[in-house]
Amino acid sequence: MTQNLADTSRPAAEPIAANGAASRGWWRDAVIYQVYPRSFADSNGDGMGDLPGVRSRLPYLKALGVDAVWLSPFYASPQADAGYDVADYRAVDPMFGNLLDADGMIRDAHELGLRVIVDLVPNHSSDQHEWFQRALREGPSSPLRERYHFLPGKGANGELPPNDWESIFGGPAWTRTTNPDGTDGDWYLHLFAPEQPDFNWENQAVADEFRSILRFWLDMGVDGFRIDVAHGMVKAPGLPDLGGSDQLKLLGNDVMPFFDQDGVHDIYRAWRKILDEYPGERIGVAEAWTPTVQRTANYVRPDELHQAFNFQYLGTSWDATELREVIDTSLDAMRPVDAPATWVLSNHDVTRHATRFANPPGLGTQIRTPGDRELGLRRARAATLLMFALPGSAYVYQGEELGLPDVTDLPDEVRQDPSFFRQAGQDGFRDGCRVPIPWSGTEAPYGFGPVAGGPSWLPQPAEWAGLSVEAQTGDPTSTLELYRSALTIRREHADLGAGTSVEWLETPADVLAFRRGSFVCTVNAGAEPVRIAAPGRILLSSTEAVAVDGDTVLPADSTIWWAV
Known part of the structure; x- marks a missing residue:
């Protein structure tokens, strides 16, 4: 049966600023690309990505069509948690380069019209931070201990932690210190690894x-x-x-x-x-x-x-009802505070969505099985077009534009996620989404480093040769070209980007459809094709659509953009 798409809701007006004009800002509709520096581009062949490598690939990001680059931490760090344990917030870790490299990268990005966002880690420092080291050396009377959470333990001899809090990485959230004279000392709080003591923001x-x-x-x-x-x-x-x-x-x-x-x-x-x-x-x-x-x-x-990351959206299953609910909830929550909704499908802490959607729902965001690769990629492409069509700002995690899956079979001996080595914490399988991305060639590290056969800090699968930037460029069916086309249309179409609402259209089960001005997005999240009356001209499709007697068949797990 052919389904007509009819209006079932009332669109909301654009938010109005205090001066009466519609509030605006570049971040309201920005597409922001997350660079995980150690896995993006290695300039010197040591197997670790670095800032000169990022700098050399900025033209690629500009051509991809993103507006800004967000870099995960590159500060001086012992790397107990991949740089989220900062020893010096004003220095670049030598493994990534130096401050001149950071300055050059920022300048080059601005010349290309790209903005630069950097990670800031204010909840905790490294245990090698000067403040913490002095606090240990100077003992219980040190005023620097007030900058962290040092407390005496419970029990007759202070042998028990000050409270029952658990670390996110597993185990107690407290570690006992040793006083300068060798006696047992106070405990300090670390919500993450013991190498990451929490600051006292009081x-x-x-x-x-x-x-x-x-x-x-x-x-x-x-x-x-x-x-x-x-x-x-x-x-x-x-x-x-x-x-x-x-x-x-x-x-x-x-x-x-x-x-x-x-x-x-x-x-x-x-x-x-x-x-x-x-x-x-x-x-x-x-x-x-x-x-x-x-x-x-x-x-x-x-x-x-x-902005604030929309983790509720990231964790939503590939299900039409759930997706519509979280979209409505997100837009409704942000509208009263005049903030843009944000949309994200993958990042450095969760299983890539091409693998998440390849598995049954309900497995969480760190998945250990590859699932159905073909199904996962098809759903990932459809989910991407849905995300780019929504009002607000979207985040892209490096490599998702290549359709990369998680690497679920990394040997235990190469893993570096600190929670992998602790019991009862996070699953510790974040390394699977952090494998260096492929750029070119048929031999590892696939252009990640300057020399074929050279090292990479995590091993790359052999099949990634066919997923490289070089292999996908110019192939109209590739995921990379789908991203490039989508971002071009998003940038040029007047009804895409910033906004606070969508106009939902009547659809059959498993199908979502909404309108934004002269733009319509249709999503078939079901396992069977659905026939609809075409609402306009096809702008872009995540997979090939079929026309039948003036109607259009939406393939299973697909998204189509339309010009009305």
């Missing part, structure tokens, strides 16, 4: 230091900050016990005494004032895991940050 020196760090990188020319664990800096007064033995299962589902405390918003109000001092619309982006999208919206109120 201490004024910590707040002062990070305002200085912001200015350092803003003066370098960065256009914004992605704030790691943005929900974690403030802890509940008294650090109360949480109770229960399944704390990790509660994460993201409930307000925890160490996450999403209301006090974090005072920090971001202070940071927003600094961002607004600089020209060019510098932004802050929150990585905030919260129980609801409504709680996420608190981070992007007009006097706080500009």
